[in-house]
Amino acid sequence: MISFNSSSAAPADCCIIGGGIIGLSIARRLAAQGLSIALFDKSSPGTEASHAAGGMLCPRLEFEKGSPLSEMGEISLQLYPDYARELEEETGLCVDLRLDGVITPLSREETPGSTSSEDAIPRLLEGDALRELEPGISPEITRALYYEDEGSIDNRALTAALAVACKNLGVRIYPDCEVLEILVQEEAARGVRTREGDFSSAIVINSAGAWAGKIAGEVEQVDINPVKGQMLMLDCNGFEEKLPRHTIYSHQTYLVPRRDGRVIVGATVEDKGFDKSVEPAAIEALHQKAAGIFPFLGDIQPRESWAGLRPMGKQDVPYIGALSPSGYYAAVGHYRNGILLAPLTQELMAREILGTTE
Ligand code: GLY
Numbered sequence: 001m002i003s004f005n006s007s008s009a010a011p012a013d014c015c016i017i018g019g020g021i022i023g024l025s026i027a028r029r030l031a032a033q034g035l036s037i038a039l040f041d042k043s044s045p046g047t048e049a050s051h052a053a054g055g056m057l058c059p060r061l062e063f064e065k066g067s068p069l070s071e072m073g074e075i076s077l078q079l080y081p082d083y084a085r086e087l088e089e090e091t092g093l094c095v096d097l098r099l100d101g102v103i104t105p106l107s108r109e110e111t112p113g114s115t116s117s118e119d120a121i122p123r124l125l126e127g128d129a130l131r132e133l134e135p136g137i138s139p140e141i142t143r144a145l146y147y148e149d150e151g152s153i154d155n156r157a158l159t160a161a162l163a164v165a166c167k168n169l170g171v172r173i174y175p176d177c178e179v180l181e182i183l184v185q186e187e188a189a190r191g192v193r194t195r196e197g198d199f200s201s202a203i204v205i206n207s208a209g210a211w212a213g214k215i216a217g218e219v220e221q222v223d224i225n226p227v228k229g230q231m232l233m234l235d236c237n238g239f240e241e242k243l244p245r246h247t248i249y250s251h252q253t254y255l256v257p258r259r260d261g262r263v264i265v266g267a268t269v270e271d272k273g274f275d276k277s278v279e280p281a282a283i284e285a286l287h288q289k290a291a292g293i294f295p296f297l298g299d300i301q302p303r304e305s306w307a308g309l310r311p312m313g314k315q316d317v318p319y320i321g322a323l324s325p326s327g328y329y330a331a332v333g334h335y336r337n338g339i340l341l342a343p344l345t346q347e348l349m350a351r352e353i354l355g356t357t358e
Helices: 021-032 068-091 127-133 155-168 209-214 280-293 295-299 338-357
Strands: 014-017 037-040 102-106 123-126 143-147 172-174 179-185 188-194 197-200 203-206 225-235 247-250 253-257 262-266 302-312 319-323 328-332
Touching: 014 021, 014 179, 014 188, 021 037, 021 155, 021 328, 021 338, 068 155, 068 338, 123 127, 127 143, 155 172, 179 203, 188 203, 209 225, 209 302, 209 328, 225 280, 247 280, 253 280, 262 280, 280 295, 280 302, 319 338, 328 338
Parallel strands: 014 037, 014 203, 037 172, 102 247, 203 328
Antiparallel strands: 102 143, 123 143, 179 188, 188 197, 225 262, 225 302, 247 253, 253 262, 319 328
């Protein structure tokens, strides 16, 4: 049995913990179906992993073919055009969805396992065909694979648009409002306890990213660990001729171009707990790797560098669904692929919560 603190707000149908892309997407989806939503973020929405990400949408490169994650990634990728278009229509904001292909350079030793036929997936690009698509690529790279329908989205623009769409739909967003505990009464979720007071709701969704396992309460716990990724941004304005035109994915280094001339370069993968420090040596190593693929990038000083925490669960596949007690749900453990899997996650959660009454 719990005692409620003085509640600082009207009850909601649903409390969502965490305002990253997952929490915001679910909030918007459920609010569009008429649910009243209160969303809590320990800082500002969209400032953790959703801000740190590169925004790659590359299921075939990220996942083993035929695996459950690969299937989830493919489905989510197919949902992306409508998800992005509807969001842009609702908010008037551009989210820079680019599904014009991803290129993965091959070393001389690598056997392509693909052909240059027009309908091969991926297609093998050699010599002039590669240089035609990427004039700035290193002359040392003579072959690459081309995944024509994959790409990227500007994840920062996306989370900003989602926050606007949520507000337009009446979602109450509480920044700087850490959830300390999930409240349970009579074997059902009853809301959340925050530093600002208690909020009651019959549905509570945990989408708190790397912090999802840190919330107290007599609920089924989720086991999520942070995996650090350091990244940098190069402002390539003035280099339009040489700029990567596609997302480039090469042996744990990736380059993601934005419409406005920025190029995002990622990423380290480090088990360092909640440490988000940025190390010059790691940034320099990434910068050098990027310059090995597009030599002109070596002459551009990084404009920004940062570190984010990917939320890794015990299983490869994120957990999206009900937990105990009744009324408690989680959408957690998206690890490297929260941006890619957001449209599918919101649909799975909507199906779980709204059932067939939708
Ligand atoms: N999705 C790529 C990364 O986490 O670095």
